[in-house]
Amino acid sequence: MAQINTCLKHTFTIFNILFAIVGGVIIGLALLCQVVTNVEGREDLEGRTGGLVALYVFGAITMMVAILGAYGAHKESKCSLIAFLVCMIIGTLLMLRAGIPTAIARPQVENILRAKLQDYLPLDDAPSDLQNMANSLQTSFHCCGLFSYTDWRTNIPQSCSCDPQMEEGQCQNIEYRDLLFQFAQTKSIYAKPCFPIMMHYILLFFDVLLGVVFTLAILALLGLVLSSIMIHQLRYPNRPTVLLSVPTIFAPAPPKYQELHNPPPY
Incomplete structure (x- = not known):
């Protein structure tokens, strides 16, 4: 005989399906990040491997917890539901622990990154790995320099070159003095700097x-509430559903007196 309310069981099953879908989306995002960050010559991006592994593990754990909850509801297993409840409590605390500091730090990201990148200017004197990253950004985002093309001084790389006929509206013409021949030349480069575009994606x-x-x-939090209700129903299977009723102290009192009617004479 079923001990869990059928409507509650169906609701919990739908919840776990959504939870499993979220886990699948996380794994899909990890795959997408792996493809996007796999830039030629930059396979060893700092923190890339650790972040991807964390996404894969987190997505897999999310799907496993969803399966555990669905199994517990289907079989009406108190042990499975208690394990699911513990996972929901831990998950709620971890999400709040990660989300609140991230929300606080978000408005400060731009200023921190700007100050850090300005320490590497000019780019033609920056380390080779940073120059390679800047060239990759310029090729991918069709931009030149982090904050301006002057970040490269007069050594503007080929990745900044823009074809006015192919990319109309994205180019600008600049004059610079060639170091070898010492005369002014005109060059068409991308008009936009890379930092605003990069910050948009960050x-x-x-x-x-x-x-x-x-x-x-x-x-x-929703899973915590639903699983707690089901565990309660499994623990007290014969307890009737409690309905809200008006307390007896508020029941209407009988009248203090009643009008007496004399019977009609015969």
């Missing part, structure tokens, strides 16, 4: 991350 990443973290926190 802040977008932070927004997506915050959305995922707080969505998972809400789902974990």
